[in-house]
Amino acid sequence: MPSHYELTFRPALDTATFSGEARIQVRVTRPMAAVVLHAHELTIPTAAIIQGGTTHAAVVTLDAEKQQATLRIPEPLAAGDAQITLSFTGTLNDQLSGFYLGTSGQRRYAATQLEATDARRAFPCFDEPALKATFAISMVVDSRDRAISNGRAVSDTPGSSPGTHTVTFATTKRMSTYLVALLAGDFACIEDAAAGVPLRVCALGGQQEKGRFAMEATKAFLTFFNEYYGIPYPFEKLDQIAIPDFGAGAMENTGAIVYREQYLLVDEQRSSPADRQQIANIIAHEIAHQWFGNLVTMAWWNDIWLNEGFATWAASRAVAAWKPEWPVDQGNALEAVNAVATDSVASTRPIRSPMAETPAQIFQLFDGIGYVKAASVLRMVEAYVGPEAFRRGVRAHLAGHQYGNATAEDLWKALKDASGKPVDAVMAGFVDQPGPPLVTLQDRCIDGRGTLIATQQRFFTSPDRLKAGSPERWAIPLCFKSATGTATCELLTEATQTLPLPTCSTWTLGNAGANGYYIAAYPADTVLRIARASAALTPPERLRFAADQFALVEAAQLGLPSYMSLVEALGHDQPYRVLEVVWRYVSYVEEFVPERQQKTYAAWVHGVLHGALRGIGYDAKPGDSEDAREHRAFLLDFLAFGGDDAPTRKYLIGLADKYLSDPSSVDPSLSAVAIRAAAQRGDAAVYDRMLAALEGARAPDVRHRLEVGLAQFESPELLTRTLRRSLTPAVRTQDVLGILFPAIAQRTNRPLVWTFIKSHFDELRARLGSPADTALVNLVNFFCDAELRDDARAFFASHPLAGAEATLAQALERVDACIGLRTREESGLVQWLQSRPRPAQ
Numbered sequence: 001m002p003s004h005y006e007l008t009f010r011p012a013l014d015t016a017t018f019s020g021e022a023r024i025q026v027r028v029t030r031p032m033a034a035v036v037l038h039a040h041e042l043t044i045p046t047a048a049i050i051q052g053g054t055t056h057a058a059v060v061t062l063d064a065e066k067q068q069a070t071l072r073i074p075e076p077l078a079a080g081d082a083q084i085t086l087s088f089t090g091t092l093n094d095q096l097s098g099f100y101l102g103t104s105g106q107r108r109y110a111a112t113q114l115e116a117t118d119a120r121r122a123f124p125c126f127d128e129p130a131l132k133a134t135f136a137i138s139m140v141v142d143s144r145d146r147a148i149s150n151g152r153a154v155s156d157t158p159g160s161s162p163g164t165h166t167v168t169f170a171t172t173k174r175m176s177t178y179l180v181a182l183l184a185g186d187f188a189c190i191e192d193a194a195a196g197v198p199l200r201v202c203a204l205g206g207q208q209e210k211g212r213f214a215m216e217a218t219k220a221f222l223t224f225f226n227e228y229y230g231i232p233y234p235f236e237k238l239d240q241i242a243i244p245d246f247g248a249g250a251m252e253n254t255g256a257i258v259y260r261e262q263y264l265l266v267d268e269q270r271s272s273p274a275d276r277q278q279i280a281n282i283i284a285h286e287i288a289h290q291w292f293g294n295l296v297t298m299a300w301w302n303d304i305w306l307n308e309g310f311a312t313w314a315a316s317r318a319v320a321a322w323k324p325e326w327p328v329d330q331g332n333a334l335e336a337v338n339a340v341a342t343d344s345v346a347s348t349r350p351i352r353s354p355m356a357e358t359p360a361q362i363f364q365l366f367d368g369i370g371y372v373k374a375a376s377v378l379r380m381v382e383a384y385v386g387p388e389a390f391r392r393g394v395r396a397h398l399a400g401h402q403y404g405n406a407t408a409e410d411l412w413k414a415l416k417d418a419s420g421k422p423v424d425a426v427m428a429g430f431v432d433q434p435g436p437p438l439v440t441l442q443d444r445c446i447d448g449r450g451t452l453i454a455t456q457q458r459f460f461t462s463p464d465r466l467k468a469g470s471p472e473r474w475a476i477p478l479c480f481k482s483a484t485g486t487a488t489c490e491l492l493t494e495a496t497q498t499l500p501l502p503t504c505s506t507w508t509l510g511n512a513g514a515n516g517y518y519i520a521a522y523p524a525d526t527v528l529r530i531a532r533a534s535a536a537l538t539p540p541e542r543l544r545f546a547a548d549q550f551a552l553v554e555a556a557q558l559g560l561p562s563y564m565s566l567v568e569a570l571g572h573d574q575p576y577r578v579l580e581v582v583w584r585y586v587s588y589v590e591e592f593v594p595e596r597q598q599k600t601y602a603a604w605v606h607g608v609l610h611g612a613l614r615g616i617g618y619d620a621k622p623g624d625s626e627d628a629r630e631h632r633a634f635l636l637d638f639l640a641f642g643g644d645d646a647p648t649r650k651y652l653i654g655l656a657d658k659y660l661s662d663p664s665s666v667d668p669s670l671s672a673v674a675i676r677a678a679a680q681r682g683d684a685a686v687y688d689r690m691l692a693a694l695e696g697a698r699a700p701d702v703r704h705r706l707e708v709g710l711a712q713f714e715s716p717e718l719l720t721r722t723l724r725r726s727l728t729p730a731v732r733t734q735d736v737l738g739i740l741f742p743a744i745a746q747r748t749n750r751p752l753v754w755t756f757i758k759s760h761f762d763e764l765r766a767r768l769g770s771p772a773d774t775a776l777v778n779l780v781n782f783f784c785d786a787e788l789r790d791d792a793r794a795f796f797a798s799h800p801l802a803g804a805e806a807t808l809a810q811a812l813e814r815v816d817a818c819i820g821l822r823t824r825e826e827s828g829l830v831q832w833l834q835s836r837p838r839p840a841q
Contacts, residue, residue, distance in 0.1 A: 001029065001126075001131065002024055002025065002026050002126045002131055003025045003027065004024070004025040004133055004135075004136070005022060005025075005123075005125065005134070005135045005136070005137075006022070006023040006024075006136045007020060007021070007022050007136070007137050007138070008020050008021045008022075008137075008138045008140065009099075009137070009138070009139045009140070009182055010140045011110040011139070011141060011182075012092075013092070013101065013109065013142065013145075014108070016091060016092040016093075016094075016101050017089065017091055017092060018089065018090055018091075018092055018099055019087070019088065019089045019090075020123060021085070021087050021088075022084070022085070022087075022088065022125075023083055023085050024083065024085075024086075024125070024126075025082075025133075026081070026082050026083070026084060027080070027082075028051070028077045028078065028080055028081070028082050029079060031076045031077060031079060032077055033072060033074075033076040033077070034070050034071065034072045034073070035070070035071045035084065036068055036070050036071075037068065037069050037071070037084075037120075037124045037125060037126060038067055038119070038120035038124065038125055038126065038127035039062060039067065039068065039120050040064070040067040040098075040120040040121045041090060041091065041093070041098065041121050042062075042069075042088050042090045042120075042124060043062075043088065043089050043090070044060045044069055044087065044124060045087050045089070046085075046087045047060050047071050047084070047085065047086045047087075049071060049083070049084050049085075050083040050084075050085065051077055051078065051081070051082040052080075056074065056077075057073070058071035058072060058073050059071070067117070067120055067359070069124055071084065086124050088123060090122070092110055093121075095247075095768070095771075096113060096246060096247035096769070097113050097114075097118045097121065097771060098112065098113070098114065098118040098120075099112050099121060099122040099182060100112070102243060102245035104186070104204040104205050104243075104244055105205050107186050107204070109145070109184060109186065109187075109204060109243065110182070110185065111183045111185075111245070111258060112180065112182045112253075112258075113247055114177065114178045114179070114180055115248075115251060116301060117359040117362060117363075119177035119178050119180055120177075122180070123180075125177045126177070127177045127178070128176075128177075129176040129178065129297050129298060129301065130297075130300065131176070131177070132174040132175055132176055132297070132403070132404070132405070133174060133175075133177075134171050134172055134173065135150065135151075135172045135175070135180060136151075136168075136169070136170075136171040136172075137149045137150065137151065137169045137172075137180070137182070138166055138167065138168045138169070139167050139182065140160065140164050140166045141164060141165065141167065141184040142164060142184075143163050143164055143165050145184050145185050146184070146185065146186070146187040146188075146189075147167040147184050148181070148182075148183040148187060148202065148239055148256055149180075149182055149183070149256060150175070150179070150181050150235075150254045150256050151169035151170035151171060151172050151237075152169065152198070152237045153167050153170075154169065155167070155168045156168075170236060172235075172254060173234065173235060174403040174404075175254045175297075175403075179252070179253050179254045179294055180253065180254075181251075181254070181255075181256035181258065183243070183256070183258070185204055185243075186204055186205075187202045187203065187241065188202065188203065188204075188206060188208045189201060189202035189203075189239075190208050190209065190211050190212065190215060192215050194218070194222045194223055195223055195226050195232065195233060197222060197233050197236075197237065197238055198237040198238070199215065199219070199222075199237075199238050199239075199240075200237075200238075200239045200240070201214050201215050201218070201239075201241075201242075201264070202239060202240070202241045202242070203241070203265060204242070204244065207242070207261070207265055210265035210266055210267055211240070211264065211265060212266075212268075213276065213279070214240060214266065214279070214283055217279075217284070217322065218283060220318070220322040221283065221284045221287045221288075221318045221322065222238070222287060224318045224321050224322070225287060225290075225291060225314070228314075228318075228391060228394075229398055230395040230398075231291065231399065231402065233290065234290065234294075234295045234402065235254055235255040235290065235294075236255065237255055238255055238257070238287070238290070239256045239257070240258075240259065240264060240283070240286075241256065241257070241258050241264075242259050242261040242263075242264040242265050242700075243258060243260070243261065244260075244261050244732060245732055245733060245734055247733070247734055247769075248260075249263050249282060250263055250282050250283075250285070251286075252285075252289035252293055252294060252311070254290070254294045255290075257287070259282070259286075260734065262700035262701055262703075262704050263278070263279055263282045264279065264282075265700055266279060267699055269664050270668050270671075271668050272629070272630075272633075272667075272668035272669040272671070273626035273627075273629055273630060273669060274630060274669065275668065277323075277331075280319050280323070281315050281316070281319055281331075282315075285311045285314075285315040286311070287318075288310070288311040288314035288315055288318065289307060289311045291398060292306070292307060292310040292311055292314065293306075293308075293310075293311060295398065295402050295403060296398055296401045296402060296405070296406050297404075297405050297406070298406065299405040301362040301365060302353050302354065302355075302356040302365070303352055303408050304365050304366065305351045305352065305370045305371075305374035306408060308370050308374065309351070309370060309372075309375045309377070310374070310378065312335070312371050312372060312374070313375040313378040313379060316328050316331065316375075325626075327539065327576075327627065329538075329539070330539050330540050330543060330575060330578065331577065332375075332376075332379060332514075333541075333544050333577075335375060335376060336372070336379075336517060336544065337543065337544065337581060338368060338372055339368055339369070339372040339373035339375075339436075339517070340373075340436045340459075340519060340547070340551065341547075341551070342367070342368040342369060342372075342810075343368075343369060343434070344436060344461040344551065344554075345461060345462075345810050345813040345817070346465055346813060347806060347810045347813050348369065348434045348435060348810065349369055350369075351369055351373060351377070351431045352431050353365055358803065359803075360773075360802050360803020360804070361803055363771055363803060364774055364803060364804070364806060367774075367807075373517070374431075377427070377430045377431070377517050379515050380426075380477055380515050380517050381415065381423060381426060381427060381477070383489075383515040384423075384426065384477035384489070384491075385418075385423060386419070389415075389418050389419035389420075389421075390415065390418070392418035392419075393411075393414040393415035393416075393417065393419065393423075394414070394415075396414045396417065396418060397410060397411050397414035397415075400414070408431055409424075412424045412427040412428070415427075426474075426475045426477060426491075429472075429473070429474035429475055429476075430474060430517060433458075433474070434472075435458045435460070435472060436459050436518055436519055437456050437457070437458065437459065437472075437474050437517075437519070438457050438459035438466075438518065438519045439454055439455070439456050439476065439492065439510055439516075439518045439519065440454070440522075441453070441454055441510040441521065441522055442522075443482075443505065443507075443526075445504035445505075448504060449500075449501075449504070450482075450500070450502070450504040450505065450508075451498055451499065451500060451501060452480060452498070452499045452501050452508055453496065453497075453499075454478060454492050454496070454497050454498075454499060454510075455495065456473065456474065456476060456492055456495060456496075456518075457469060457470070457495070458472040459518075459519050460555065461554045461555055461814075461817045462817060463555050463556035463557075466556075473494075473495065474493075475493045476491070476493075477489060477491060477492075477515075477516065478491070478492040478499075478516065479511065479513050479516060480499075480501075480508050480509060480511075480512050481508070481509050481512035482501060482505030482507065482508045482509075483506050483507055483536065484502070484503055484505060487512040488501070489512075506533075507529040507530050507533060508526075509530060509537065509541060509545065510522065511541065511545070511548075513538075514540035514541045514543065519548045519551050519552070520544075520545075520548050521548070521552055521557060527549060527558070527562065527566065528565070528566070528569060530545060531545075531566045532569050534569075534574075539574070539575045539577070539578050542570065542574065542578050543577060543578045543581045543582075546566065546567075546570065546578070546581055546582045546585075547581055547585075549562070549563055550585040553585075553821070556824060559825070560589060560821075560832075561829065561831075563585065564586070564829070564832055565832075567586060567608070568608060570582055572608065572609055572611075572612035573612070575627055575631075576627050576631045576634055579631070579634055583634075583638060586605075586642070587642060590642060591747055591822070592821075592822045592825065592826045592829055593830070593833070594826070594830065597830050597833060598644075600834060601833055602642065602643050602644035602645075604836050605638060605639065605642040605643035606643040606644075606645055607837075609635055610639060612635055613635040613639055613648070616628065616631060616635065617632070618632075618648075618651055620632070620667045629667065630669055632669065633670050633672075633673055636648055636651070636652060636670065636673055637673040637676075640652055640677050641680070649677050652673060652678070653677050655671075655674035656678035659671050659674055659675065660689055663699070663702050668701075671705055672705055672708070675690070675705055675706065675708070678690070679709045679710070679712040679713045679714075680713070680714050681714060682715070682718070684715075684717075684718065687715075687721070690706055690709055691706075691710065694707060694710070707731070707735050707739060708739070710725075710739070711738075711739045711740075711742040711743040712742055712743070712746065714748055714749060716752055719743060719752060720756070722743065723740075723756045726740070727763055727767065733768065736764070736767065736768060737776075740753065740757065741779065744779050744782050745782055751788070754788060754791070757776070757779065758795055761776075761799060770801075770803075773803065773804040774801075774803070774804045774807045776801075776804075777796065777801060777804045777808045780792045780815060781811045781814050781815070783815045783818075784815065784818035784819060784822060788815075789815045789816070789819065792811075792812070792815075793812060796808055
């Protein structure tokens with residue numbers, strides 16, 4: 001059992017290698033003649049074990065398949081304390097995992113990404129989350145470079161070789177190996193403090209001043225979490241570092257959080273409200289981890305949701321407290337919608353997965369189930385027990401396990417004890433069973449007294465599976481409200497329960513507050529009554545209501561024309577995020593409209609939305625709210641593409657022309673849709689101009705928008721240029737998937753992109769590394785025809801990806817659902833469109 005690591009690292013950026021030494025204090029629990037550690041893609045030239053004043057030279061055997069190093073000694077160790085000493089060398093790889101190399105301008109830098117099982121690629125260690133230890137780290141780096149690690153720097157002295165210096169960091173508190181952070185490069189930082197904690201935001205290439213927004217957010221979030229958790233920030237300092245090459249969005253390393261540049265740095269003149277909200281949410285998520293994940297860590301990876309689900313839940317709380325004017329509650333509802341969609345296939349997994357043994361299996365757990373389903377279930381439980389009882393439970397849980405490890409049962413016991421409610425029964429059902437519940441509601445009124453009949457079963461997108469039924473049952477905190485606005489909550493534990501209503505009403509909404517993790521179904525006449533009374537619903541309630549109805553269309557419980565009529569009934573006078581969800585499904589079924597009916601579909605879109613755009617105007621107005629700016633972007637986007645509106649498209653192309661000359665000259669909310677409009681029908685001259693602007697851009701947000709823009713050209717020749725470019729050093733490794741996804745999302749170019757992926761599959765995997773296997777498989781989710789589906793199934797049968805099998809099964813199941821929906825509903829959709837009144841000319 002390890003207790004302390006003393007580590008020295010010598011990254012050599014010019015040769016892309018590193019070397020180091022480790023001294024690991026351990027407690028030997030029983031006599032043994034061999035010690036097994038984790039080590040992957042390392043060499044270990046020397047090793048010894050010291051016990052009782054005797055040094056035992058060790059013979060090292062490396063097992064690449066098991067990612068282990070076995071140290072054998074001539075005589076067995078006795079039970080008791082010992083020290084393992086090692087030297088090691090490795091390569092600073094180009095796959096953004098382990099200890100790796102990146103570039104910024106003409107300079108190189110080194111960084112780590114060790115979650116989940118890649119600490120073993122940086123140093124020999126006991127690489128499991130429950131084997132916590134303290135870490136004393138030193139780094140010997142080029143004299144021009146700054147070294148950053150988990151602890152604060154306590155000394156900086158000349159290095160052992162010319163042109164280097166040695167930075168020694170304070171010993172950390174107990175933590176897991178995957179949270180170790182090592183960075184070396186030309187970093188510059190801005191500094192501040194909050195609650196006595198030193199804060200830095202650091203970046204490369206002189207971009208540190210773009211960290212001002214992050215610094216203000218950090219001070220607010222640190223203060224919020226100190227109070228909410230009831231435990232002051234548990235580490236000595238907090239650095240946040242932006243780097244241009246990072247496979248994840250961000251990583252919560254203890255006291256040294258690392259981000260992609262675009263998720264930490266903000267140019268306030270060029271960033272949209274959506275950009276700032278996303279960045280704030282990511283920062284809050286990572287800071288929340290310093291308590292939930294770092295201070296208290298899951299005992300094993302099958303409970304990774306305790307880290308990620310809780311941080312996702314906590315982030316929205318912190319952001320809402322800092323910026324109450326932001327629509328955080330709508331964002332939470334959108335997360336639940338996305339989680340339910342992910343969770344509605346038969347091949348989904350429970351939040352706590354039974355399969356978490358190999359690195360590939362563990363990596364698959366970092367998905368929408370572990371993040372957003374878990375967060376949505378936590379929000380439901382918080383609403384069920386009440387915010388204060390929930391916080392008492394969280395505080396007790398953290399206090400009882402600080403600097404240690406915990407399980408799901410530890411959390412829900414603390415919540416049960418704090419609230420006096422059967423949280424264990426509620427959580428166990430949602431954590432250990434897959435899928436979302438479907439709650440079917442029928443309200444009745446007899447002699448002036450109302451009742452609500454509620455029936456539960458597992459929901460499947462597949463109509464056949466839904467009809468067949470399955471054995472899952474939940475204890476569901478069911479909240480409902482009527483036209484009178486009165487909300488009532490009951491625990492639904494039976495397959496069918498009859499619940500009292502306060503009064504008779506013309507309708508009853510089955511997810512009051514929009515916190516329930518379930519789909520609510522109603523009789524067809526009730527659906528339209530609720531839609532027409534949407535002003536009585538909060539925006540999150542409207543959002544969840546609309547999403548539930550489309551889920552029921554997918555499952556053949558409701559016809560697509562009914563959903564389209566619902567869209568009309570809800571109208572366009574809705575907050576931006578409500579419109580985004582309502583119309584995302586319209587965009588999804590646009591593919592079902594035959595070519596000969598495209599003009600009819602475009603006329604319908606134009607008729608529903610054009611009046612709203614006239615009202616809000618093409619151009620931003622002084623005093624526009626952030627929601628108004630995003631609302632305008634949505635309307636322009638949908639009218640230009642779905643509505644095939646030539647004046648709108650021309651306006652957007654003009655904006656793109658301005659943006660390519662000066663990104664600060666365009667409302668940031670409109671820049672992405674403007675670039676898309678220019679790319680869609682752009683020629684080689686437009687492409688070359690966009691590429692030149694990308695190559696000359698330094699700002700991360702501008703580079704990101706232009707990279708995506710190059711992937712949105714409809715010209716096969718120009719899109720092929722983009723795809724080929726993605727295999728070259730001109731595109732950072734982290735951005736390759738960000739090109740493939742928007743490219744394959746375009747229906748007309750889908751076969752071309754898929755052919756490219758198949759033809760260059762080995763090159764892509766070599767460049768991206770095996771952690772990207774699940775992402776490559778997820779590209780199949782965009783298909784909606786049998787030919788591509790069958791080809792994908794055959795391709796991955798001949799190119800199996802160990803660890804991505806479940807992801808492939810889920811993707812193919814979603815494609816089947818899309819094909820089934822199209823087959824059932826295409827003719828009905830066409831008839832419905834033809835029945836709509838023609839807009840006046």
